[in-house]
């Protein structure tokens with residue numbers, strides 16, 4: 485099957501590279517000049533574990549890049565993976581519409597093509613696109629197929645998905661192409677309506693975001709109580725039979741770790757997006773709104789902990805710039821808020837990140853033991869494995885680490901001079 489992928493961002497590049505490694509010829513169409521020029525000259529534009537290897541292996545063999553839609557009629561399936569950011573109080577669908585218009589402008593009306601929307605779009609959007617644009621073309625089949633990959637683990641998630649959702653309006657035999665493409669993927673496959681498919685994605689992201697805010701609400705309480713560690717309390721919760729389906733415990737626990745809130749390109753915009761959908765339908769959205777409110781408060785709470793623990797003349801080393809480990813994506817990274825706040829307070833700092841070179845206006849340095857040794861004050865923002873090297877360093881003088889991700893374990897430090905302050909563990913109480 486000849487495959488087209490519109491958009492070469494995080495989802496597009498992973499989708500194209502993974503499908504290309506399954507022997508399908510795949511062409512990625514990207515309109516960002518800088519990005520496409522890099523990709524065409526075999527320079528990968530994002531960091532994801534194992535992606536570079538696949539990209540380089542398949543480049544110009546089964547994986548191709550183009551900056552225009554001219555060859556659209558060659559494709560049997562076209563995936564749309566363009567961005568759907570939340571801006572000016574709504575989900576911005578202009579890139580989706582733009583790609584649809586470009587496809588239709590170049591379409592010859594004869595070729596049977598399945599158009600698959602992978603981008604996250606508000607409920608009702610696929611039906612709107614179907615009636616407004618696609619219903620005139622009997623050979624075009626529009627499908628909604630939300631993507632659930634997680635950045636930092638995207639290749640593995642794409643190749644071994646937990647589930648595949650096909651949202652369709654047409655009869656089952658019209659989706660044979662997409663089903664046969666996904667045949668080798670061993671997971672639950674759901675054939676749903678457009679609306680069910682669209683809502684599934686928001687349901688999932690809102691669920692995980694709500695766990696984070698739920699835990700962070702309690703982290704604020706624990707930080708204001710003596711001898712109170714939310715990590716221990718989480719273990720008591722997770723031993724409850726009602727949620728103890730043994731295989732899921734450690735994974736669910738990942739979303740209950742106290743922290744400074746979620747960032748990234750998906751949770752913030754998707755929760756905002758579905759809040760707006762509910763508002764448009766005049767449905768009470770206070771539960772979902774509180775996820776965002778608590779997420780904002782977690783940041784304010786973090787600043788309180790910084791203020792309490794670091795003097796104005798401190799020099800601080802911030803560990804991690806990307807919004808999560810194993811990714812160089814800095815969209816809505818919490819580190820940017822922390823860095824801006826430190827700058828506002830005139831506190832000297834340096835950001836260290838293994839992959840990110842610049843965060844907003846702040847230059848980042850790669851991780852090295854030499855750089856680390858220059859500092860006595862640290863704020864951990866991203867759980868990069870590299871930062872475990874701090875355990876081995878023989879700090880001779882007292883150092884302070886403020887851990888906003890509950891990454892470090894006190895008993896693992898070789899040095900006795902580490903003062904570890906952990907969010908969600910009595911961090912606002914004088915010890």
Ligand SMILES: NC(=O)c1ccc[n+]([C@@H]2O[C@H](COP(=O)([O-])OP(=O)(O)OC[C@H]3O[C@@H](n4cnc5c(N)ncnc54)[C@H](O)[C@@H]3O)[C@@H](O)[C@H]2O)c1
Pocket residue numbers: 490491492493494495496513514515516519565566567568579580582583586602603604605631632633634635749750
């Ligand atoms: N990033 C994730 O982890 C993730 C996971 C699941 C779902 N999603 C969803 O997938 C979609 C894409 O997310 P992303 O993070 O890959 O976005 P992104 O911003 O990294 O990539 C989108 C790409 O599309 C390109 N583009 C925009 N308009 C175009 C057009 N008309 N023709 C061709 N290219 C065009 C942009 O230049 C950009 O390179 C979003 O809807 C997002 O919510 C993202």
